[in-house]
């Protein structure tokens with residue numbers, strides 16, 4: 001398991017040429033840019049949790065059937081401070097750090113107090129966000145970092161709080177057809193209230209672009225939802241959108257703000273301030289994007305923990321949404337390095353298997369419907385919404401598939417009726433050994449896997465001018481625990497889920513989390529084409 005979690009990964013800032021087998025489609029030109037934790041020790045100190053690791057960006061640049069790989073640590077303030085001190089000095093999700101061990105009692109007390117309202121980390125290890133013309137590495141705190149998608153260089157540190165009052169925001173924003181970013185964040189005890197704030201960052205406005213003004217300056221709040229509790233707002237990792245609505249799950253997996261405020265003094269991590277309350281409900285908030293107002297009916301379901309929304313859409317006055325749900329918060333427990341570094345096949349057991357669940361909520365509730373009646377009359381799902389007293393509706397999902405995570409779709413179908421979920425298949429381990437294509441219509445699945453191989457989130461790239469939802473290819477990064485087999489970029493035909501090509505690289509590649517594909521056409525014509533720049537600097541030692 002050392003190849004997956006134990007070893008700190010070496011960065012490879014100079015592009016290396018990959019050895020390609022099979023045939024890469026000629027239309028596939030661009031950069032697969034991904035993010036994830038690459039290093040878990042600094043000097044003698046070690047992080048406790050896999051999600052704490054220092055962000056390592058990596059990219060596969062694909063041009064004319066050739067592939068070039070590079071990777072670079074995000075030079076966050078966190079990274080720089082740790083390296084300078086030669087130990088971990090900034091707290092992460094599962095590790096609380098104490099920067100000044102030698103200070104006297106007075107400065108120690110001051111340090112404790114100043115951490116009551118902590119300055120969170122800018123170690124943006126989770127995802128990549130496109131915002132206007134720019135690309136950013138993201139995490140779930142108030143910080144994100146601009147990056148150069150071609151060289152993987154780290155640029156400005158951005159604080160969401162300068163543009164919108166949130167202390168935390170998801171690393172999974174949505175994009176509308178115009179390229180505007182939609183995201184949701186939590187404002188903690190802001191003017192006496194804790195709320196979830198839905199906001200929009202517009203795609204570049206032409207006049208702003210001429211003046212070099214950032215679209216972030218035009219960030220606008222679309223809607224705020226009051227948290228059910230002032231001091232323990234819900235933790236969430238993503239949300240759903242349809243053409244007219246936003247879906248936000250206020251799940252009983254809460255952050256205890258008072259515990260967070262005293263965590264530093266008590267010597268515990270942020271992670272220990274999160275708790276799942278299995279006796280509480282999950283509230284389903286539906287916000288009308290046209291009015292910015294929540295739908296007044298109170299929808300709820302059983303307690304569950306959702307990290308990833310898959311998709312959502314409207315059908316016959318109902319809103320359907322698909323999520324990967326757990327019965328508890330054990331996913332976060334399983335990523336403690338102490339659990340992962342043992343023989344995980346021997347020691348690891350999911351206490352709750354991630355399942356694909358479809359929920360349906362009625363958008364117009366019939367006032368005269370009988371109590372206990374099912375308000376969903378759709379033939380397409382067995383999900384139910386049962387009318388209860390006091391304007392409450394209890395939603396029961398349809399179980400679609402068991403054992404999957406890291407879902408992706410053809411994003412052109414985001415918010416629309418869709419058919420295919422591409423995901424990692426997780427059976428016994430939190431790290432996938434297969435990827436799959438699940439058809440929500442026929443409820444059948446295709447899968448791809450190979451012995452000793454560990455696969456990353458499968459990403460769908462559409463064929464130019466695609467007619468069908470699955471006209472395109474799947475990209476996934478594969479790492480092997482067999483030392484004889486180098487890591488590779490896997491390219492599958494998305495329709496048949498069969499291999500088209502792979503691109504082996506003779507350097508270390510880390511297990512990552514999320515990312516995106518930037519087609520060459522997305523780069524400004526004025527900017528240098530990525531592959532040309534890559535070719536100029538490429539080391540040829542890996543040419544076949």
Ligand SMILES: CC1=C(/C=C/C(C)=C/C=C/C(C)=C/C=O)C(C)(C)CCC1
Pocket residue numbers: 051091092093120121126139140141168237270271307513
């Ligand atoms: C540092 C920090 C946080 C970081 C959370 C992270 C880094 C979560 C990663 C989640 C992933 C990768 C989920 C995958 O499904 C919190 C708790 C938001 C708030 C306190 C400060």
Ligand SMILES: [Fe+2]
Pocket residue numbers: 172237307308514
């Ligand atoms: Fe995620």
